[in-house]
Amino acid sequence: KSIRVFAPATVANLSCGYDVLGLAVHAPGDEVIMHLNDSGQVTLDVLEGDEGRLPRDPEKNTVSAAVMSYLRHLGLAQGVSIELYKKMPFGSGLGSSSASAVAGLVAINELMGQPLTRKELLPFAMEAERLACGHAHADNVAPALLGGLVLVRSYHPLDVVRLPVPPGLSCALVYPHVEIPTREARQILKTHVPLRDAVTQWGNVAGLVAGFCTNDLGLISRSMQDVVIEPMRSMLIPCFEELRQLALEQQALGFGISGSGPAVFALCSCLSVAHNVTTALEAKLSEERIGSTTYVSEI
Ligand code: HSE
Numbered sequence: 460k461s462i463r464v465f466a467p468a469t470v471a472n473l474s475c476g477y478d479v480l481g482l483a484v485h486a487p488g489d490e491v492i493m494h495l496n497d498s499g500q501v502t503l504d505v506l507e508g509d510e511g512r513l514p515r516d517p518e519k520n521t522v523s524a525a526v527m528s529y530l531r532h533l534g535l536a537q538g539v540s541i542e543l544y545k546k547m548p549f550g551s552g553l554g555s556s557s558a559s560a561v562a563g564l565v566a567i568n569e570l571m572g573q574p575l576t577r578k579e580l581l582p583f584a585m586e587a588e589r590l591a592c593g594h595a596h597a598d599n600v601a602p603a604l605l606g607g608l609v610l611v612r613s614y615h616p617l618d619v620v621r622l623p624v625p626p627g628l629s630c631a632l633v634y635p636h637v638e639i640p641t642r643e644a645r646q647i648l649k650t651h652v653p654l655r656d657a658v659t660q661w662g663n664v665a666g667l668v669a670g671f672c673t674n675d676l677g678l679i680s681r682s683m684q685d686v687v688i689e690p691m692r693s694m695l696i697p698c699f700e701e702l703r704q705l706a707l708e709q710q711a712l713g714f715g716i717s718g719s720g721p722a723v724f725a726l727c728s729c730l731s732v733a734h735n736v737t738t739a740l741e742a743k744l745s746e747e748r749i750g751s752t753t754y755v756s757e758i
Contacts (some may be wrong), residue, residue: 461494462569466562467606468547468754469554470630470724471598474685474715475663481554481598482608484630484756487547489555491522491562495570498538501527508545521556521587522563529567529583533574539567548752550638552718554599560587561603577604578619592641599718608671608758624758625674631711631733633702633740634722636750639695644719648691656686676712676728683713683726696721697749702740709735730757 467488473480503523505513517523522543530537541563549555564580584600601619602609612618652660666682669675693699696716702723706714710732711725723740727733737753744751 460570461492462566463490463492464562464566464569465490466558466565466603468558468632469599469602469718470632471552471554471596471718472685472688472716473667473726474683474689474713475660475667475687476598476610477685477688478596478598479611479664480609480667481602481611482624482630482758483602483606484632484754484758486754486756487553489546489558489562490544491559491566492542492544493526493563493566493570494540496538496540499536501530501539501541503541503543505543505545507543508547509543509549513543513545513549519590520559521591522559524590525560525583525587526563526567528586529564529575529580532583533571535571537571539570541566548634550640551634552639552641552716552720552722553632553634554603554718556591557584557588557599557603560584560591561600565604580604581617581619592645594641594645610668622668622671624671625676625679627729627757629727629730629733629755629757631706631725631727631736631740632717632722632754632756633724633737633744634752634754635697635744636752637697637721639719639721641719644692644695647695648688652687659684659686679726680712683715685715689716692716692720696723698743698747699723701743705739705743706736709739711736730755 467483471481585595589595608622610620663682670678703714706725714725717724733755
């Protein structure tokens with residue numbers, strides 16, 4: 460038996476929702492082809508797109524490690540061969556490790572006859588995130604698994620809620636070709652937040668969620684402001700403030716860092732605005748002699 464599964468890139472945080480909000484885009488993403496066999500072993504081949512940089516040891520690679528912990532949990536000694544096709548950059552802020560892990564978990568769960576629901580796969584995917592960056596956040600893996608826009612209301616206990624998305628809402632993604640490992644982008648964060656900033660931030664998170672639920676693009680736009688994380692991380696991203704100005708001039712609803720960066724994203728009312736945003740941002744980066752890759756996607 461074999462199967463091919465695609466899992467999408469994700470934009471975690473959505474500005475103000477550090478570790479609690481994330482959305483899935485249609486492209487890019489990673490692909491896994493999985494075959495069952497009688498070997499009793501899990502083997503991994505990374506066949507495309509990683510330039511030899513991901514761990515080949517099945518215990519250490521997120522996709523095979525997630526599949527192994529899933530099989531252990533179900534008490535199965537199933538032989539599995541995994542082919543991983545990395546079709547998106549890593550260290551980019553686009554949820555690359557989570558896309559691979561989610562593709563692997565969905566593939567094995569389908570081949571086993573779906574003993575677990577998508578939500579029940581989430582803890583395995585979160586453990587894969589811990590392996591990749593030292594922390595089991597869910598704001599990439601939950602939207603990659605469930606699709607669309609997702610709120611992680613609580614981690615203990617895990618409570619994940621899918622949110623509605625206004626019709627036509629689109630996402631522009633621009634990945635400047637510098638690498639920022641998530642592990643490092645988390646280590647630079649201060650662990651205390653002044654109460655005044657916390658009030659601003661939770662007002663914005665609540666406003667953003669309310670805007671999604673009521674199709675209020677103005678409210679979404681006003682709420683896309685991150686006073687806690689972005690001031691620390693934006694320094695790592697080339698031309699961040701100029702990119703924001705350009706995105707807003709092109710009528711983006713809001714702009715921010717995608718996950719831990721360096722990719723940036725803009726939420727837009729429709730695909731054509733998203734195209735205009737990526738064109739403007741790509742041109743700015745190219746003026747600064749920084750290569751970039753862009754993606755646009757309806758949500
Ligand atoms: N919420 C995580 C972070 C996402 O910002 O570190 C990482 O992609």
